[in-house]
Amino acid sequence: MSPAQTPKNLQRGWIIPIGGGDRKVRSSPILQRLVELSGGADARMVIIPTASQLETAGQRTADVFKELGVTNIEILDIETRADCENPEILEKLDAATGVFMTGGNQLRLATTIGGTSAAKSLRAGNARGVHIAGTSAGAAFVCEHMIAIGKSGGTPKRGMASLAPGLGLTNRVIVDQHFRERDRLGRLMTALAYNPFATGIGVDEDTAAFIGPDDVIEVFGSGGLTIVDPSEIEFSSMADTNMGAPVGLIGVKLHILLAGDRYDLNTRKAFPIGSE
Amino acid sequence: MSPAQTPKNLQRGWIIPIGGGDRKVRSSPILQRLVELSGGADARMVIIPTASQLETAGQRTADVFKELGVTNIEILDIETRADCENPEILEKLDAATGVFMTGGNQLRLATTIGGTSAAKSLRAGNARGVHIAGTSAGAAFVCEHMIAIGKSGGTPKRGMASLAPGLGLTNRVIVDQHFRERDRLGRLMTALAYNPFATGIGVDEDTAAFIGPDDVIEVFGSGGLTIVDPSEIEFSSMADTNMGAPVGLIGVKLHILLAGDRYDLNTRKAFPIGSE
Numbered sequence: 001m002s003p004a005q006t007p008k009n010l011q012r013g014w015i016i017p018i019g020g021g022d023r024k025v026r027s028s029p030i031l032q033r034l035v036e037l038s039g040g041a042d043a044r045m046v047i048i049p050t051a052s053q054l055e056t057a058g059q060r061t062a063d064v065f066k067e068l069g070v071t072n073i074e075i076l077d078i079e080t081r082a083d084c085e086n087p088e089i090l091e092k093l094d095a096a097t098g099v100f101m102t103g104g105n106q107l108r109l110a111t112t113i114g115g116t117s118a119a120k121s122l123r124a125g126n127a128r129g130v131h132i133a134g135t136s137a138g139a140a141f142v143c144e145h146m147i148a149i150g151k152s153g154g155t156p157k158r159g160m161a162s163l164a165p166g167l168g169l170t171n172r173v174i175v176d177q178h179f180r181e182r183d184r185l186g187r188l189m190t191a192l193a194y195n196p197f198a199t200g201i202g203v204d205e206d207t208a209a210f211i212g213p214d215d216v217i218e219v220f221g222s223g224g225l226t227i228v229d230p231s232e233i234e235f236s237s238m239a240d241t242n243m244g245a246p247v248g249l250i251g252v253k254l255h256i257l258l259a260g261d262r263y264d265l266n267t268r269k270a271f272p273i274g275s276e
Numbered sequence: 277m278s279p280a281q282t283p284k285n286l287q288r289g290w291i292i293p294i295g296g297g298d299r300k301v302r303s304s305p306i307l308q309r310l311v312e313l314s315g316g317a318d319a320r321m322v323i324i325p326t327a328s329q330l331e332t333a334g335q336r337t338a339d340v341f342k343e344l345g346v347t348n349i350e351i352l353d354i355e356t357r358a359d360c361e362n363p364e365i366l367e368k369l370d371a372a373t374g375v376f377m378t379g380g381n382q383l384r385l386a387t388t389i390g391g392t393s394a395a396k397s398l399r400a401g402n403a404r405g406v407h408i409a410g411t412s413a414g415a416a417f418v419c420e421h422m423i424a425i426g427k428s429g430g431t432p433k434r435g436m437a438s439l440a441p442g443l444g445l446t447n448r449v450i451v452d453q454h455f456r457e458r459d460r461l462g463r464l465m466t467a468l469a470y471n472p473f474a475t476g477i478g479v480d481e482d483t484a485a486f487i488g489p490d491d492v493i494e495v496f497g498s499g500g501l502t503i504v505d506p507s508e509i510e511f512s513s514m515a516d517t518n519m520g521a522p523v524g525l526i527g528v529k530l531h532i533l534l535a536g537d538r539y540d541l542n543t544r545k546a547f548p549i550g551s552e
Contacts (some may be wrong), residue, residue: 002278002279002420002447003278080510080511081472081509081510081511082510105515105516107470107514107515108515108516110470110471110515111469111470111471111472111512111514111515112515114470114471114472114473115471115472115473115474115506115507119473144278144420145421145439145441146471148470149434149435149519158425159425159438162435162438162439163421163438163439163440163441164439164470164471165421165439165470165471165473165474166471171278193387194383194386194387194390194424194440194441195386195387195390195391195422195440195441195442196387196390196391197390197391197395197441198391198441230391231391233357234356234357234358235356235357236387238383238387239381239383239384239386239387239388240381240384243425
């Protein structure tokens with residue numbers, strides 16, 4: 001479940017967690033940018049509505065893609081693990097240049113798609129250049145270490161975040177979504193404090209982190225992207241704390257980035273808009 | 277945090293989760309086999325007692341290694357994240373042919389070592405051939421997806437297992453330890469049900485899963501190794517279940533293996549002792 005290997009002479013596709021807030025996202029530059037990356041009017045867009053239980057979830061995004069000039073749009077009817085082995089569905093998935101996963105429940109994505117041929121197709125596709133976006137639950141699912149369940153609040157507490165394996169397109173970041181709106185700094189810090197190797201990305205609604213093939217993030221949308229860098233944590237009381245009790249953490253670094261700002265996951269450096 | 281890449285012409289070292297039960301392990305063939313793999317009398321054994329808060333934890337294992345004829349034994353004094361950047365400690369770690377991590381609390385290992393130079397050394401070492409064993413907490417820590425916290429019982433329940441990123445020597449398995457002794461089938465099934473891509477390994481006390489460079493497991497010791505194969509799960513109610521409620525799972529495959537039996541993680545096939 002680590003990222004699939006990128007074939008020689010190819011570039012990994014962009015990985016695009018979006019913070020949710022569907023109404024706002026529909027008219028924002030986020031989906032437009034996704035379509036441009038995926039080939040503009042020639043894009044072959046695939047929508048995976050599995051996280052949601054609303055029949056309309058995929059159609060709403062398809063309508064936006066249509067408005068943006070895309071004609072080749074498929075909403076995949078993936079409800080069960082057997083669907084993930086259906087040759088017709090896999091063919092459409094293999095042909096995509098861009099993928100969008102709707103919001104809903106990230107455990108529905110992981111339990112339905114995890115370990116199936118559809119997961120392999122998505123992982124291999126991204127490794128050879130297919131761009132994969134997800135909003136809300138879809139955003140959480142792109143990660144190797146996915147926040148599956150959690151509680152609100154600013155202070156990290158032991159057990160506040162439950163992790164599960166996600167799709168595993170990247171293991172460099174742990175994503176949390178509806179970030180400012182649902183007060184999730186505590187649970188993102190908790191998730192990182194278990195093992196401070198990854199970088200935390202808290203994505204506000206109508207905001208997206210476009211993670212490039214070079215692992216540099218570009219921010220799009222109207223909200224903020226909160227970067228939580230635990231690499232310089234000197235002390236953490238996580239191991240010696242009871243369930244539900246606050247966790248002491250010394251040395252967490254935080255950045256709040258807005259549209260146009262960038263963050264390099266390799267060097268852990270942030271760049272305000274317009275800087276080199 | 278996916279496994280480090282094995283350099284050309286080299287073989288990954290063995291990964292050896294042990295199920296705990298220190299008193300029994302001391303006189304069992306498990307540590308003997310670890311020493312043989314690591315070079316016998318020429319082995320350079322390193323002990324990491326970080327998971328434990330008992331001062332004697334490392335010394336007891338060192339005594340066993342000594343009895344087995346090893347003269348080059350280092351107990352590394354890793355208590356803080358700063359220790360994981362100490363050049364003297366890193367030098368000893370880089371020189372090891374075999375590593376043993378004691379039991380205690382796996383979150384102490386993850387919070388102290390995760391993301392540090394010591395973690396990089398262990399991961400790169402294993403990739404180029406260093407054998408890494410861990411008992412109890414040390415066994416949990418070898419995985420990419422580590423069971424950090426959990427409850428006892430046979431029925432899987434949502435939230436029964438909390439995962440955290442581990443050392444990440446392998447992402448093919450999720451290990452649980454003291455398996456039969458602490459009634460942990462439920463929590464291992466829960467951990468796998470979040471995303472059924474990995475294979476579950478429940479390791480009884482005084483029992484070890486020797487995971488070879490070819491990802492074939494050999495069982496050693498007096499207890500059982502429970503293999504939980506979720507790859508054929510057709511249905512799971514995990515995504516639609518409330519916290520603490522039982523999870524319905526259809527299609528889990530189980531194997532109970534004993535000393536001498538083998539399991540191939542690539543083909544998901546089990547081989548009784550003596551078979552080809």
